Amino acid sequence: MISNLRTQLAERRMVRQRSRKLADELASYSTPAERQELDAILSRHTEAEIAELESLLNSQAIRR
Structure with missing residues (x-):
């Protein structure tokens, strides 16, 4: 039980x-150009795959 x-x-x-x-890595995409690059990368994946991201x-956007 304790081991579990x-x-x-x-x-x-x-x-x-x-x-x-992961949050730290995503925060490194801070300029508009970097965010566009990230959006392009994410657009290649399904909503389920990128939900956590x-x-x-x-x-992060709320905190800014």
């Missing part, structure tokens, strides 16, 4: 780290 809890906590930590890293981008 530790595993779950470790997995959650990894997900948060991955999300923070869209959520992070929307959060």
